[in-house]
Amino acid sequence: MIEKELCALTKQLMLTCMGGRNLDKIQEITGFFTNNAVVIGSRSDEFYTSVEQIENALNNDKWKEGRNYICRPVKEWFQCIPLSEEVFLVCGNIRLEMIFGSGDAGEDAQDCRAGLSEADVRVSVVWKLEKEQIHALHIHFSLPEEDFLPCRAEDLTGTAADEYHGSADRKEAAYYKKLSERDLMTGLYNRGSFEKYVKLQLNEVGGGTFYMIDLDDFKAVNDTYGHVAGDRVITGMAGILREVFGESAVIGRLGGDEFAVFENGSNSRKESEEKARRVMQAYRLMSEKYGSEILLSCSIGLYREKGKDTFENLYSCADEALYFSKNSYKGTFHWYYRQCRT
Numbered sequence: 001m002i003e004k005e006l007c008a009l010t011k012q013l014m015l016t017c018m019g020g021r022n023l024d025k026i027q028e029i030t031g032f033f034t035n036n037a038v039v040i041g042s043r044s045d046e047f048y049t050s051v052e053q054i055e056n057a058l059n060n061d062k063w064k065e066g067r068n069y070i071c072r073p074v075k076e077w078f079q080c081i082p083l084s085e086e087v088f089l090v091c092g093n094i095r096l097e098m099i100f101g102s103g104d105a106g107e108d109a110q111d112c113r114a115g116l117s118e119a120d121v122r123v124s125v126v127w128k129l130e131k132e133q134i135h136a137l138h139i140h141f142s143l144p145e146e147d148f149l150p151c152r153a154e155d156l157t158g159t160a161a162d163e164y165h166g167s168a169d170r171k172e173a174a175y176y177k178k179l180s181e182r183d184l185m186t187g188l189y190n191r192g193s194f195e196k197y198v199k200l201q202l203n204e205v206g207g208g209t210f211y212m213i214d215l216d217d218f219k220a221v222n223d224t225y226g227h228v229a230g231d232r233v234i235t236g237m238a239g240i241l242r243e244v245f246g247e248s249a250v251i252g253r254l255g256g257d258e259f260a261v262f263e264n265g266s267n268s269r270k271e272s273e274e275k276a277r278r279v280m281q282a283y284r285l286m287s288e289k290y291g292s293e294i295l296l297s298c299s300i301g302l303y304r305e306k307g308k309d310t311f312e313n314l315y316s317c318a319d320e321a322l323y324f325s326k327n328s329y330k331g332t333f334h335w336y337y338r339q340c341r342t
Helices: 002-019 023-032 051-059 158-181 191-204 218-225 227-245 269-290 311-328
Strands: 033-040 069-082 087-100 115-130 133-142 208-215 250-255 258-264 298-305 333-335
Touching: 002 069, 002 087, 002 115, 002 133, 158 191, 191 208, 191 250, 191 258, 191 311, 208 227, 208 269, 208 311, 218 227, 227 250, 227 258, 227 269, 258 311, 269 298, 269 333, 298 311, 311 333
Parallel strands: 033 133, 298 333
Antiparallel strands: 069 087, 087 115, 115 133, 208 258, 208 298, 250 258
16 A cells, blocks of 8 residues: 555655665665755754755765764654645654764674664655655654753663663653544544543533534535645634633544534533634634635534533433534534433
């Protein structure tokens, strides 16, 4: 599959550029770049907008200074996202074990093990398929922790080694945990983590207000303007929900064009309705970006429970209210009135 091939190419690109010792191999990689490719590195002066600039930088002596090390991948994560039939975004994170050498490039790795460090490197690459060829349009490398604790190998022993690696493992575990909880496109909670955090709040506080939001006729946006425009609409709605409900609410993308929000506490009925109206109005205003061919609207279902309740009941009642909104008159919100069985 093309997605796997692009992920593998991205990993190869990262390892080659981070290695820094084999300039011939790095220059071979530039064959993937388009003439106007943009490359952004981790240093403030590493910004290039043409193949010529990239090659000049690779031939510059600054790439040789301080880069006498060997990179070994420890753990990695990559994902390929199709943006269109020809354009793909690959993003990923790789943890590198970096063995610093004291000799020249010809020395054996075991003989030049003068120091050891680990670094997390993140990358995003926009690839384009043209006439059965693969080209990179945009590359961005970043090192979240520039000061990644370089140290001598002999210092990594005993309690210090346990604390160092234990801390690194905890940071990595926290990073991947957060990554696994989020919807990749919007950054909101995914379906599983949304349910998890709503249940936690129900156990601590009790009831609250549950909103189900569905984008009306979203397929028409994809069919008329393409999936890239559709993705922008999805991320636009995510931004609207963050702005309206803030950090105290649990906000999730349940899948496709369906979102959900849970607010605990004692919001009044009037306050909840005002927030629903703000969401619908802000989403309608996004129509201006697409002319008059499509009028964007969303439907919302609400359910409010002051006492203890279950996630399943909140979800079911709000979903039924949403169903009524979509089948009565789209672009409206409705409360759930009938008593649901838990």
